[in-house]
Amino acid sequence: MTATATGTTARGRRALIAETWRSLRTAHPVRILRLLRAGLLATVCATAVVYLVTATQGGQEVTTVRHSKAAGDQLQEAGKAVGAADRALDEAVGTGQIQLTGPGAEFANTTARIGTLLTAATQGNAAGATGRAQFQFVQGKLLICQQLINTAVSDYSHSGPAGVESARATLTAARLRDPGTGREVPGTGGLRASIEDLQDLQNAGLARQRDAGWLDPVQLWGLALAPPLLMLILCCATARILAVHFRRPVNGYLVATLAVTLAVTGVSVGLTLWDEARLALHPAAGHPVTMTLVLLALVGAGVLNHLAHRSRLAEYRYPRP
Incomplete structure (x- = not known):
């Protein structure tokens, strides 16, 4: 009976995934663009969270070292x-x-x-x-x-x-x-x-x-690059939607969104590793000025993401699903 229930659950999950994929393939391009815009904004927020965690935890570990x-x-x-x-x-x-x-x-x-x-x-x-x-x-x-x-x-x-x-x-x-x-x-x-x-x-x-925890370069880069890599995938999907359904090239706002996010990621990881190398008494990655500038840059990335989709979405006034 347990095996039967497990099989039923697995079939239900596969059916749900198939139905979701089918609905996305048949959805209107405007709806897809809205989903992509939301996904890009989520990756910007994830980049901010990763930066804050990296700066605070890395600073504490630098102090311990x-x-x-x-x-x-x-x-x-x-x-x-x-x-x-x-x-x-x-x-x-x-x-x-x-x-x-x-x-x-x-x-x-x-x-x-x-x-x-x-x-x-x-x-x-x-x-x-x-x-x-x-x-x-x-x-x-x-x-x-x-x-x-x-x-x-x-x-x-x-x-x-x-x-x-x-x-x-x-x-x-x-x-x-x-x-x-x-x-x-x-x-x-x-x-x-x-x-x-x-x-x-x-x-x-x-x-x-x-060489451990938040000071391990491999772990640090792996975690920090996850949101930008996901953003790159979403940007490629957005570019395809724009090219196929709207006959429009990729606009500069979308490229700028990705560039700002990658720059913030590189600066945050670089500063953390620099703090570790010199055993900084006052880590630069977690300095209030650095935090303010990084978060402002990410707010700017969110605004650029909005501008990248605004003109295309403004062409259609369908009610949101």
Whole structure:
């Protein structure tokens, strides 16, 4: 019974499509022109909607990418600061007064700066839950390094320079290597190596952000060009109706409608990709001035569409169906 009902529904749909096509083929050219005019106006409106969505969503994604890029720069600065902390500790040991002065103010200030940079970088995390876990791991490792170094300095009278050097290795120790392949093992080594691992993770996430969603050129162009391509088809149909039934060539208004729509599409996509390339602080695609000009241009395209059909439709005064 279900199969019978499905077959009946399919036959009903085919009959409806056939009846619609038959009515269009036998319809008066004026009615077809009115439908084409409405279709062209709908594509102009669709272009406006696509532009607004592209400008707003693309602007938000550009802001996200900019924050992720800033986080990567902060991680790079944190890695450099680890080297500075290591040098500050070496200088403190070289004075021979480390029992009295401790690791020194320079070491304390530098490690505090590392913590500040790591905290700030978490705001631009581009690697999701994995990135958050790695941030927590690195921040915890920083605290352990500070504790081990402070303990080694406190016990300097017993452990001597060897104890400080052992604790100091937690800052800059190289990654372990796989005995079989000789490759470095991620997640090993000192604080600087862990920050570099985190930076690699964030850079991979940043690359995904820049090639996904509204910043993907293929997806962006594909969506933006859909209304103009549909408009081109409708314009060709209009040109055929005018040539066959009205013995008139395509007028300039119709060509101008298509040209304005294509220009708006090209400008909107181009500005979005330009904003992404330079990580604009104030995206040009979504700027109020740009939005005003684009929407005014599309209003003009709608007016041109009306003018393109007005003279032909004015020749007939049949009541609208």
